[in-house]
Amino acid sequence: MPKIGMEPVRRKALIDATISAIGERGSLDVTMSEIAGRAGVSSALAHHYFGAKDELLFATMRHILAELNTDTRRAFNLAGTPRQRVSAVVAVSFSDDQFQSQIIAAWLAFYVEAQKSTELRRLLRIYARRLHSNLMSGLTGILPRTEADRVAEATAALIDGLYIRRALKDGVPDAQTAIALVEDYLETKLNGRSLP
Amino acid sequence: MPKIGMEPVRRKALIDATISAIGERGSLDVTMSEIAGRAGVSSALAHHYFGAKDELLFATMRHILAELNTDTRRAFNLAGTPRQRVSAVVAVSFSDDQFQSQIIAAWLAFYVEAQKSTELRRLLRIYARRLHSNLMSGLTGILPRTEADRVAEATAALIDGLYIRRALKDGVPDAQTAIALVEDYLETKLNGRSLP
DNA sequence: TTTTTTATTGACGCATCAATCAATAATAAT
């Protein structure tokens, strides 16, 4: 029962399936059949639309990055002050959409894969730069450039670190605690005063 | 020319080879043959001593953890004050022995693998707890328990985050800068004052 | 000196997957 115009539908379904498969397995060691099965199609079709597995994984990472970006833009629109822009970046990073085990597992797995794939590494660098620049867009309105830069660096590392620690699912901070930690750091750096 | 008592020698060589192989490939997707080759033996011998690949990887992670631990103990012996104990933990984390691409790649890869392997996850939790407790051993002498706990959490996340960002090898902080970032955070939290 | 233990490997079986391809069918274009 082949209808026409299936391509975008299948692509989306396959990317979603890839995310959930990676999320469940916790790594990129998922087979094309597994992914295709989740998307309700054959593995041959996945190859038909994406060519090779690499490309499907690449498209998936790009999709995750794009989602993060739109979420951030949306949050920026609601932020009036520089300080609020900074908080917006933090809030989005730990929002329900982003700070969930599936996405975190994917991030982690892609970080590892980036060691092998130049293209993936380039993609993750774009993320790193964008995060930095998003943070700077608020911080430069509050601190002198050099110090803003250092704070942005630390904040980004803090966010990444909290992500990785979440992956262990131990006495791990939930989103609320994570946000509080980062905000506490920011408060200290921006006001020279920490929470009581 | 089989000499006797080769077992410990081979084990060590295989673990070292595993680290360097993982470091080069950037992931745990290294074959037993590759590892064995680097160690100058056949893959059959690797299986002979470690049984399965899992066990070799596990032994490798345990070795890395043990090294980190002895380094930390040594640094603790030179630390007089609580404040120095905290700095010692940071210094060891970014020492030449630990903060090198091979080891970092291994950490990252093992974090991913921990999603699948319960035993590996347990091992990494031990690391997380030990790091926390090592930080606390200094912090509790400076801050009230609750706050010390939060600072330890943030510091640990900061360290992990700087590790992960190093893996991208981009505008990445070198060891010096990384230490400065963490120390700056600690100074702010402990003195309520940041670097000029 | 014979036997057992330790060290070591090449070759092989077996399973897993990525990727291809030929075949089928429905829709659209001519």
Added chain:
DNA sequence: ATTATTATTGATTGATGCGTCAATAAAAAA
């Protein structure tokens, strides 16, 4: 009505890699 295009899959191929095993040889024990 015929041809081309799009959608789809089952079956197959080829490669890769883990784990095993029988075979060889040196040392240690008997």
